[in-house]
Amino acid sequence: METALANKIVGAMLEGDHFSKWLGIQPMLIEPGHCILKMTIREEMANGFGMAHGGITFSFADSALAFASNGHGRMSVALDCSISFPAAVKVGDVLTCEAKELSLTNKTGIYLIEVLNQNKEKVAFFKGTVYRTGKEWFPAQS
Amino acid sequence: METALANKIVGAMLEGDHFSKWLGIQPMLIEPGHCILKMTIREEMANGFGMAHGGITFSFADSALAFASNGHGRMSVALDCSISFPAAVKVGDVLTCEAKELSLTNKTGIYLIEVLNQNKEKVAFFKGTVYRTGKEWFPAQS
Amino acid sequence: METALANKIVGAMLEGDHFSKWLGIQPMLIEPGHCILKMTIREEMANGFGMAHGGITFSFADSALAFASNGHGRMSVALDCSISFPAAVKVGDVLTCEAKELSLTNKTGIYLIEVLNQNKEKVAFFKGTVYRTGKEWFPAQS
Amino acid sequence: METALANKIVGAMLEGDHFSKWLGIQPMLIEPGHCILKMTIREEMANGFGMAHGGITFSFADSALAFASNGHGRMSVALDCSISFPAAVKVGDVLTCEAKELSLTNKTGIYLIEVLNQNKEKVAFFKGTVYRTGKEWFPAQS
Numbered sequence: 001m002e003t004a005l006a007n008k009i010v011g012a013m014l015e016g017d018h019f020s021k022w023l024g025i026q027p028m029l030i031e032p033g034h035c036i037l038k039m040t041i042r043e044e045m046a047n048g049f050g051m052a053h054g055g056i057t058f059s060f061a062d063s064a065l066a067f068a069s070n071g072h073g074r075m076s077v078a079l080d081c082s083i084s085f086p087a088a089v090k091v092g093d094v095l096t097c098e099a100k101e102l103s104l105t106n107k108t109g110i111y112l113i114e115v116l117n118q119n120k121e122k123v124a125f126f127k128g129t130v131y132r133t134g135k136e137w138f139p140a141q142s
Numbered sequence: 143m144e145t146a147l148a149n150k151i152v153g154a155m156l157e158g159d160h161f162s163k164w165l166g167i168q169p170m171l172i173e174p175g176h177c178i179l180k181m182t183i184r185e186e187m188a189n190g191f192g193m194a195h196g197g198i199t200f201s202f203a204d205s206a207l208a209f210a211s212n213g214h215g216r217m218s219v220a221l222d223c224s225i226s227f228p229a230a231v232k233v234g235d236v237l238t239c240e241a242k243e244l245s246l247t248n249k250t251g252i253y254l255i256e257v258l259n260q261n262k263e264k265v266a267f268f269k270g271t272v273y274r275t276g277k278e279w280f281p282a283q284s
Numbered sequence: 285m286e287t288a289l290a291n292k293i294v295g296a297m298l299e300g301d302h303f304s305k306w307l308g309i310q311p312m313l314i315e316p317g318h319c320i321l322k323m324t325i326r327e328e329m330a331n332g333f334g335m336a337h338g339g340i341t342f343s344f345a346d347s348a349l350a351f352a353s354n355g356h357g358r359m360s361v362a363l364d365c366s367i368s369f370p371a372a373v374k375v376g377d378v379l380t381c382e383a384k385e386l387s388l389t390n391k392t393g394i395y396l397i398e399v400l401n402q403n404k405e406k407v408a409f410f411k412g413t414v415y416r417t418g419k420e421w422f423p424a425q426s
Numbered sequence: 427m428e429t430a431l432a433n434k435i436v437g438a439m440l441e442g443d444h445f446s447k448w449l450g451i452q453p454m455l456i457e458p459g460h461c462i463l464k465m466t467i468r469e470e471m472a473n474g475f476g477m478a479h480g481g482i483t484f485s486f487a488d489s490a491l492a493f494a495s496n497g498h499g500r501m502s503v504a505l506d507c508s509i510s511f512p513a514a515v516k517v518g519d520v521l522t523c524e525a526k527e528l529s530l531t532n533k534t535g536i537y538l539i540e541v542l543n544q545n546k547e548k549v550a551f552f553k554g555t556v557y558r559t560g561k562e563w564f565p566a567q568s
Contacts, residue, residue: 012190013189013190013191014190015190016188016189016190016191016192017188017189017190017195018185018186018187018188018189019186019187019188019189019195019197019198020189020190020195022186043160044160044161044164045160045161046158046159046160046161047155047158047159047160047161047162047205047208048154048155048156048157048158048159048162048208048212049155049158049217049219050158053159053161053162053201053204053205054201054204054208054220054223055161055197055198055200055201055202055204055205056161056197056201058197058200058201058204058223059195059196059197059198059200059201060197062195062196062197062200063189063195063197066189066190066196070190075191077191077227077230078196078227079226079227079363079364079392079413080224080225080226080227080363080364080413080510081196081200081224081225082222082223082224082225082364082366082508082553083222083223083224084221084222084506084528084536084553084555085219085220085221085222086528086529086531086534086536087529087531088219102510102512102540102548102551103512103513103548103551105512105513107415108363108415108512110510110512110551112538112551112553114528122528122529125528125529125536125538125553127508127510127538127551127553129363129364129413129510131391131392221505221506221534221555222368222505222506222555224366224411224508226364226386226394226411226413228386228387228389228392228394229387229389244368244370244398244406244409245370245371245406245409247370247371249557250370250505250557252368252370252409254396254409254411256386264386264387267386267387267394267396267411269366269368269396269409269411271368271505271506271555273533273534296474297473297474297475298474299474300472300473300474300475300476301472301473301474301479302469302470302471302472302473303470303471303472303473303479303481303482304473304474304479306470327444328444328445328448329444329445330442330443330444330445331439331442331443331444331445331446331489331492332438332439332440332441332442332443332446332492332496333439333442333501333503334442337443337445337446337485337488337489338485338488338492338504338507339445339481339482339484339485339486339488339489340445340481340485342481342484342485342488342507343479343480343481343482343484343485344481346479346480346481346484347473347479347481350473350474350480354474359475361475361511361514362480362511363510363511364508364509364510364511365480365484365508365509366506366507366508366509367506367507367508368505368506369503369504369505369506372503
C-alpha cells in the first residue's frame with residue numbers, strides 16, 4: 001500500500017521533472033524513505049576536465065533525496081545538502097545510487113545517499129536534510 | 143597578468159565544459175580566486191515541483207568554484223561542498239553568483255558562493271573545498 | 285531597541301550556558317542576526333596532536349550561530365552545520381569569530397561564521413542553518 | 427595485528443587528548459577505519475536551552491573521526507565536517523557513536539558517524555573528510 005503510494009508520487013514527480021529526464025534517471029526501486037536510481041554519464045555531462053561535472057553527480061543524488069523523502073506522502077523540499085567526492089566520474093560510467101533514511105521527524109528528514117559506478121567504486125557521498133511541508137501529494141478523499 | 147592567465151584558463155575549461163555550456167553559464171568576471179557568473183533558468187531545468195532542480199543551482203555554483211579555484215593556475219578539484227537553499231528558483235529566473243575565496247593554502251582552497259535571482263533575492267549559499275593538485279594548466283616555458 | 289533585546293536574550297542564554305562559560309566565550313558585539321565573540325585556547329582544549337580539538341572551534345562558532353539567530357527574538361535551534369578547517373589552532377591562541385546572516389525567512393536562518401586567530405589567520409569557516417520555532421524569548425506583554 | 431596498531435595509536439592519542447578526557451569519552455571498540463565510543467552528558471556540557479551544546483555532540487563525533495581515520499597508521503586531520511541534528515540531547519543522556527569508513531584513498535578518508543542516545547534514538551549524523559598526511563604514527567623500524 002505505502003509502496004504503491006510512493007511509486008505513484010514519484011511517477012507524478014518524474015512526469016514534470018524535465019531535468020531528471022534529461023539526466024536519464026531510471027528508478028530501480030521506490031519505497032517510502034528509500035530508493036535506488038540508475039543513470040549513464042553522457043558526453044554533454046562532462047566538465048572542463050573531461051570528467052562528469054560535479055553538478056551531475058549532485059543532481060543524481062538530489063533526485064534520490066526528493067524521491068525518497070516525498071515517497072512518504074508529504075511534499076518535502078531540500079534545505080541543506082553536503083556532498084563529498086572521493087573519485088572522479090567518467091563519460092560512459094553507469095552510476096547507481098541508493099538513498100537511505102537516517103531519520104524522520106514531523107518537520108524534517110535526513111538521508112544518506114551513496115553513489116557508485118559500474119565497478120562498485122564509491123564516487124560520491126551525499127547527506128541531505130529536507131523540510132516536510134504540511135501539503136499531501138494525494139490528500140485522502142473523504 | 144594574473145587576471146589574463148585566469149581568463150585563459152577559464153576559457154580553456156569552458157571550451158570542453160559541455161555541461162556548463164548546456165546550462166548557458168556566462169562568465170561576467172574572472173579573476174584568480176574570484177568570479178561572477180550568470181545563467182537563465184529554462185523549462186528543461188525544472189524538477190517535479192515546476193521549480194529549478196536543486197542540482198541546477200548546485201551546478202551553477204560548482205562551476206563558479208571550479209573557475210575561481212583553477213584561475214590561480216593549478217588544476218584544482220572539488221573535495222567537499224555544502225549548499226543551503228533558502229528560497230526556490232523558478233523557470234525564467236536569471237541567476238547570478240559570485241565566488242569569493244575564504245582561504246587558500248598550498249593544498250586546499252575554500253570558497254563561499256552566493257546565488258541570487260534577478261530581484262537580488264538570495265536563493266542558495268554554497269561552501270566548497272578544493273584540493274589543489276601539483277599540475278599547472280599552462281606550465282611556464284623555460 | 286532591537287539591539288537591546290538581542291543583548292537581553294544572549295545574556296539570558298549565557299546565564300545557563302555552562303559549556304560556553306567553560307569555553308570562556310566573551311561576547312564582544314551582539315545584534316539581531318550578528319555577533320562577534322572572543323575566546324582563548326587553554327591546555328584542556330587540546331586534542332591528541334597538541335592542537336585545539338576540532339570540536340572546540342566548532343563549539344565556538346556554534347555559540348555564535350545560537351547568539352546571532354536567537355537575537356531576533358524567537359527561539360532558534362541548529363539543524364545543519366558544516367565546518368572547514370584550513371589551519372590548525374594552537375594552545376594559547378586567542379580566537380575571534382563573527383557570525384553574519386546570509387538569509388532569514390519565517391522558518392529558517394542561514395549564517396556564515398569565520399573564525400580567526402590573533403594573527404588574523406583564518407582557522408575555520410562554519411555555515412549553519414537554524415530552524416526558527418514559534419516561541420518568543422520574551423513574549424510582549426499586553 | 428592491524429587492530430593492535432589501531433589501539434596503540436588511539437591510546438597514544440587519548441593520552442594527550444585533554445578535551446576528549448574532559449568529555450569522558452570511552453572507546454568501546456577501535457579498529458582501523460572503525461570505532462565505537464561512549465560518553466555521558468554532564469551539567470557543564472549544557473547550553474542556554476538546558477540541552478547539550480551542539481558543540482558537545484560534534485566533539486564526540488569528531489573524536490570518533492580522528493580515532494577511526496588515524497587507526498590506519500598515518501596521521502590524518504579533519505578538512506571538512508557536516509553535522510545534522512534531528513533531536514535534542516539532554517543532560518544525563520548516555521551517548522554512543524559509531525564511525526564507519528565510507529571511502530579511503532591515498533590522500534583522503536570519508537566517514538559517517540551516527541550518534542545515538544540510551545534509547546537508541548538518533549541524535550546526530552556527522553559526515554567528515556580527513557586529509558591523510560605522509561607521517562606515520564609509529565614508523566616501522568628497519
